[in-house]
Amino acid sequence: MKDTARDSVQATENLKHSGTNGVYAILPCNGLDKAAGAVSREVALQLAERTGSEILCPVFYRVAEARYNRLAGERPLLVIDGCATRCASKLAAENGLKASKKLTVTEEAKQRGIELGDALRLDEAGCSLAKALATALLDAEAVETAEQKAATAFPEHFEYETYQKDKFLFRLPKSGFFFNENDVWVLADGNRARVGLTDYLQQTLSDILFATPPAVGTVVEQFGELGTIESAKAVMEVVSPVTGKVVAVNQALAASPELINQNPYEQGWLVELELADFEKDRELLLDFAGYLPVLKRKVDQFQVR
Amino acid sequence: MNEATFMGVPRSRIDWSPRIDYAKCNDCLECVEFCPHQVFEVREAEMPKLIVKNPGNCVVFCRACAKTCGVDALSFPNKNQTTLLIKQVRKEMGGR
Ligand code: SF4
Ligand code: SF4
Numbered sequence: 214m215k216d217t218a219r220d221s222v223q224a225t226e227n228l229k230h231s232g233t234n235g236v237y238a239i240l241p242c243n244g245l246d247k248a249a250g251a252v253s254r255e256v257a258l259q260l261a262e263r264t265g266s267e268i269l270c271p272v273f274y275r276v277a278e279a280r281y282n283r284l285a286g287e288r289p290l291l292v293i294d295g296c297a298t299r300c301a302s303k304l305a306a307e308n309g310l311k312a313s314k315k316l317t318v319t320e321e322a323k324q325r326g327i328e329l330g331d332a333l334r335l336d337e338a339g340c341s342l343a344k345a346l347a348t349a350l351l352d353a354e355a356v357e358t359a360e361q362k363a364a365t366a367f368p369e370h371f372e373y374e375t376y377q378k379d380k381f382l383f384r385l386p387k388s389g390f391f392f393n394e395n396d397v398w399v400l401a402d403g404n405r406a407r408v409g410l411t412d413y414l415q416q417t418l419s420d421i422l423f424a425t426p427p428a429v430g431t432v433v434e435q436f437g438e439l440g441t442i443e444s445a446k447a448v449m450e451v452v453s454p455v456t457g458k459v460v461a462v463n464q465a466l467a468a469s470p471e472l473i474n475q476n477p478y479e480q481g482w483l484v485e486l487e488l489a490d491f492e493k494d495r496e497l498l499l500d501f502a503g504y505l506p507v508l509k510r511k512v513d514q515f516q517v518r
Numbered sequence: 519m520n521e522a523t524f525m526g527v528p529r530s531r532i533d534w535s536p537r538i539d540y541a542k543c544n545d546c547l548e549c550v551e552f553c554p555h556q557v558f559e560v561r562e563a564e565m566p567k568l569i570v571k572n573p574g575n576c577v578v579f580c581r582a583c584a585k586t587c588g589v590d591a592l593s594f595p596n597k598n599q600t601t602l603l604i605k606q607v608r609k610e611m612g613g614r
Contacts, residue, residue, distance in 0.1 A: 296590075323590075395580060436579040448586070
């Protein structure tokens with residue numbers, strides 16, 4: 214894409230994103246073979262009733278693309294997957310639609326300690342889960358911008374060591390950064406830190422389509438889950454290098470997840486955290502000199518699949 | 519660098535790999551296709567068909583394949599206990 218074209222697409226995306234007010238085009242899983250399908254459908258119905266969002270029927274979508282593609286172009290797209298098979302996400306990707314929000318029912322149920330069971334009809338538990346999910350989504354939207362503490366001013370550019378294999382170039386910032394062996398970096402400034410993926414992880418995932426950071430206020434533990442990153446290939450959990458509380462998320466990623474591919478250390482950072490005990494975390498982190506051989510080993514084994 | 523270590527600790531001392539819940543697994547093999555580290559093995563004629571063949575190949579603290587499993591049949595050891603164990607072993611090794 215030419216730069217100007219990209220800029221204008223980006224401007225529209227930003228506009229679309231800032232003015233949602235909870236009014237979406239919703240593409241839900243409508244799976245009839247799992248309880249999570251019924252819950253997805255119910256979340257979509259709840260949101261449609263409460264906000265005037267419009268639902269895209271995944272089955273009808275197969276035969277009437279044009280109408281839905283237009284609708285999805287006019288409003289931000291919310292994709293609701295029932296389970297990890299992610300049929301709705303895949304359908305969106307096939308049609309070149311970019312989601313601005315995503316929800317996976319089984320994940321949410323797990324986080325809330327709810328067993329979905331085998332019944333295919335929506336039962337009471339499923340119904341209250343659907344209600345809770347719809348409410349949480351609308352609430353989050355309302356506080357998201359209010360709560361976000363201004364992102365700290367971290368440097369915008371770094372010096373890199375590079376390592377190349379075939380046509381792939383892997384950058385590694387030379388100083389200040391720490392890494393875990395799960396290919397996630399942390400850059401601390403006092404008790405505040407920025408976290409993101411390394412070039413290695415970004416390259417193995419290839420084109421990143423969607424980043425789901427944890428909500429501001431979430432407390433994560435070292436090696437716990439710090440949101441997910443989705444590419445055409447897979448959904449990957451981000452393994453947190455530190456323990457702390459999320460105080461800001463990189464909002465530019467909602468409209469432009471490709472920033473992670475462009476430079477995951479600079480504009481493609483993921484979240485900022487308030488650190489709990491960085492000295493303790495550091496015991497199980499690698500610095501540049503420690504991570505470089507790990508990176509080289511991984512790159513040498515790396516196979517494009 | 520020795521390949522079979524994690525943060526300086528011999529990989530063999532760290533118990534980290536997926537656990538398959540055979541009551542849920544439907545042999546779709548999404549997890550096998552996803553993991554690039556040959557952790558799983560598929561045995562065509564046997565029951566169960568899918569086994570964790572090389573637990574030591576699994577990347578410590580990775581849980582990525584669990585996200586590909588539509589029926590949520592994969593689980594992992596407790597990460598806090600694993601973290602503690604790694605720190606403990608590092609201490610022992612440092613004291614030598
Ligand atoms: S993805 Fe899940 S259901 Fe499919 S083979 Fe693996 S463990 Fe079994
Ligand atoms: S946790 Fe990661 S490394 Fe281990 S088997 Fe799953 S995908 Fe492979």
